[in-house]
Amino acid sequence: MKEAAEREKARTARQILTVARVMDDVQAHPDGAVAGAMAVLVRDMRGKATYSNVEARQEVVLGQIMRRMAYGLNAYRSKAAGLVQNTAGMRNVIRELHGTSTNDAEAASFAKSWREASEFAADRYIGAGGDLVKRDDWRHPQVTDARRVRQIGREAWTEHLIQAAERGDLQVIDFDTGAPANGLKLATIIKTAGDNILSELPPPPGKGGSYGRHNERRVFQWQNADAFLAYNDKFGVGNDLFGLLVGHMQGMARDIALTEVLGPKHGATARLLHEMAIKAKAEGAKTFGALENPAAVARTYDVLAGRLGGELEGFWMGLLGGIRNMQIPARLGSAVVSAVPSDMVSLTWAAKANGIPAVKMMHTVLKQINPANEADRVFAMRMGIVSHAIMDRAIGTKRFADQIAGDGITARLGSLVIRAQGLSAWTQAGKTGHQLEFMGLVADNVGRAFGEVDAPLRKRLERYGFSAADWDVIRAAPLVEHEGAKFFDAANVSDRALGERLLEIMVEERAFAILEPDARVRQITTAGLPANTVMGQVARSLSLFKSFTLTMLTTHMARAFIDATPSKVAKYAAFTGLLTLAGAVSIQARQILTGKDPRDMTDPKFWLAAGLQGGGAGVFGDFLNSALDRGGKDFGAAAIGPVFSLALNDVPRLFSSSAAAFWEGEPATVGSQVARFVRQNTPGANLWYSRLVTDRAVMDTIQSLADPEYRQSFRRMEERARKDYGQRFWWRPGQAPDRAPDLGAALPW
Known part of the structure; x- marks a missing residue:
């Protein structure tokens, strides 16, 4: 009790100091307290905050945790787009953590590095003021899945625990005595635990919340690995033991970042930020719509604190989540065709802004994406860059991870398609390549005094508040060498906070x-x-595929137009022009991949579509282009998103020939609409490298069977392409290809 009182006193003192520092930072923001409060939580889109934010800190901390087990993460992450994972090896890792030798050197090594990483994470959390008392008998997280308990049955779950306790495989702790329970007390504790699991009750007062959840005592203490694995197979995470371990570290990184930036009682600090923002807005502080206002402060904290998750229970939530999940593999099979050209522009632009040689950076990106260069990816992990093995837990990318609901079969289909097309690998390679080359740029400049540092890098450091004295500490740190190149390593900086602040800058600049x-x-x-x-599912369904536009608004557009100058606006105009060219490349690639000749690039409509595709709409540009090309008939469907468009547009067309005729502008049969529906909503059917073969060999066959007038339908498809764009098919519907694509059609001069 005395030790607990001392810890609480220390936490209170740290909270007071942290709140004072946060208030000073917020009030010092040049654009007022609303912008200042948001900048404590997330990257400042106004580009004026010189202090740390929770989101960047979380990624940096996660990298510092994961670098301690880089080899194991790379060895056990899933391969082949998530279809192959070493589950037997992960079971050996659990056995090693319980002290059982498996004669599996790789598993033993991973278990050792996991212990080291866990120790580092726990010490850092405690050092930040987190409420955690380390226990010698803690080995790994354990999870009970309420859905599995419901599916298998409450009685079976209770019986499993009682039998395990009777065999000595499980100790059920009686918190009143601190000793293992038995008899009636054992049954009572198990019943109470089951009630809490199935009702998913929040922790009792004084537990959990802002800073106490890591210090909660376990009711169930498994005495050996096999007993835990048997329970986990039935009522836990099943085969996803890798996700169990990685997910725990992600949770620790989140809580460390919240505690370090906002204080041990970060929920109270977040409420203070919200109140400061409300007061500042009432006094006329600058705001920026839904992206920056008092309500956004509260919601952003909820996102960062993990408060917006939860299992999908109930018919309507499951239905909306499942439909949304199915739209991702059905619509995004060729998303990488849009992503690569525009990403190459933004990667080059961001490199130039920071003084990074663009050609060198692209070379690093390509090395990261090369399957044969496993050593390069491990090196990036060892440098604290959150890379492939970490993102592997979600089996996808952050670009769409928040739009995938749950972890069932529909969610895995979405993740599988994102990975199978190469989008996940490309995204991670781009992020890693940019950060590695930034580290290389710092290494290239450590031999110079601050005033002699390359101008773009020096200006960037000054923008984030670095001084000449800070730079002297940075450049005194030993460099790391890899394949003849030298890199800055934050772990070698004598002042840890300063070294990690530089990593945060790299993470924030990578957003561009x-x-x-x-x-x-x-x-x-x-x-x-x-x-x-x-309503949470409704909101996510309405916003599906629209986040790219908002992200463009908070990065490049914000940098250009907040406190705009003619030079900044001119630079953004040049950037938009390059993105439009990238959109043009994407559109033409899509034409060829769907069996058509390239579009006529002398047509003004083509460049409007290219601007939407590359310049700000991203994947959503596909739907907007469709709406414009169809005379606005699909605009409403595009606006409400594919989930509600499916219910309000696609499904009614299946059963109404008049509705189909209106939307198509041509006569339509039920058979043709069924074929169209299958073509548009089959997961993975539009993977860019197999889409055309799937269309001709499978989808055209389905249409020929379902639609008695399929020949007329195919002719209408060709007529529409000629009428709308002057295009011809190089691989005509329902036929074998009779020629190669006519690339000259792009410039018919």
């Missing part, structure tokens, strides 16, 4: 290289509502 939704964007796309509510 690879566009991904941050917490500011996610608080809009989720409407600040938990995923396990009907």
Whole structure:
């Protein structure tokens, strides 16, 4: 009790100091307390905050945790787009953690590094003021899945625990005595635990919340690995033991970042930020719509604190989540064709802004994506860059991870398609390449005094508040060498906070290289509502595929137009022009991949479509282009998103020939609409490298069977292409290809 009182006193003192520092930072922001409060939580889109934010800190901390087990993570992550994972090896890792020798050297090594990483994470959390007392008998997290308990049955779950306790495989702790329970007390404790699991009750007062959840005592203490694995197979995470371990580290990184930036009682600090923002807005402080206002402050904290998750329970939540999940593999099979050209522009642009040689950076990106260069990916992990093995837990990318609901079969289909097309690998390679080359740029400059540092890098450091004295500490740190090149390593900086602050800068600048939704964007796309509510699912369905545009708004557009100058606007105009060219490349590639000749690039409509595709709409540009090309008939469907478009547009067309005729502008049969529906909503059917073969060999066959007038339908498809774009098919519907694509059709002069 005395030790607990002393810890609480220390936490209170740290909380007071942290709140004072946060208030000073917020009030010092040049654009007022609303912008200042948001900048404590997430990257400052105004580009004026010189202090740390929770989101960047979380990624840096996660990298510092994961670098301690880089080899094991790379060895056990799933391969072949998530279809192959070493589950037997992961079971050996669990056995090694319980002290059982498996004669599996790789598993023993991973278990050792896991212990080291866990120790580091626990010490850092405690050092930040987190409420945690380390226990010698803690080995790994354990999870009970309420859905599995419901499916198998409460009685079976209870019987499993009682039998395990009677065999000595499980100790059920009686908190009143601190000793293992038995008899009636054992049954009572198990019943109470079951009630809490199935009702998913929050922790009791004084537990959990802002800073106490890691210190909660376990009711169930498994005495050996095999007993835990048997329970986990039935009522836990099953084969996803890798996800169990990685997920725990992600949770630790989140809580460390919240505690370090906002204090041990970070929920109270977040409420203070919200109140400061309300007061500042009432006094006329600058705001920026839904992206920056008092409500956005509260919602952004909820995103960062993990409060908007939750299991999908109930018919409507499961239905909306499942439909949304199915739209991702059905619509995004060729998303990488849009992503690569625009990402190459933004990567090059961001590199130039920071003084990084663009050609060198692209070379590093290609090395990261090369399957044969495993050593390069491990090196990036060892440098604290959150890379392939970490993202592997979600089996996808952050670009769409927040739009995938749950972890069932439909969610895995979405993740599988994102990975199978190469989008996940490309995104991670771009992020890693940019950060590695930034580390290389710092290494190239450590031999110079601050005033002699390359101008772009020096200006960037000054923008984030680095001084000449800070730079002297940075450049005194030993460098790391890899394949003849030298890199800055934050772990070698004598002042840990200063070294990690430089990593945070790299993470924040990377946002301009690879566009991904941050917490500011996610608080809009989720409407600040938990995923396990009907309205939360509605909000996520309405915003599906729209986050790219919001991300463009908070990065390049914000940098150009907030406190705009003619030079900044001119630079953004040049950047938009390059993105439009990237959109043109994407559109032409899509034409060829769907069996058509390239579009006529002398047509003004082509460049409008290219601007939408590359310049700000991203994947959503596909739907907007469709709406414009169809005379606006699909605009409403595009606006409400593919989930509600499916219910209000696609399904009614299946049963109404008049509705189909209106939307198509041509006569339509039920058979043709069935074929169209299958073509548009089959997961994986539009993978870019197999889409055309699937269309001709499978989908055209389905249409010929379902549609008695399929020949007329195919002719209408060809007529529409000629009428709308002057295009011809090089691989005509329902036929074998009779020629190669006519590339000259792009410039018919």
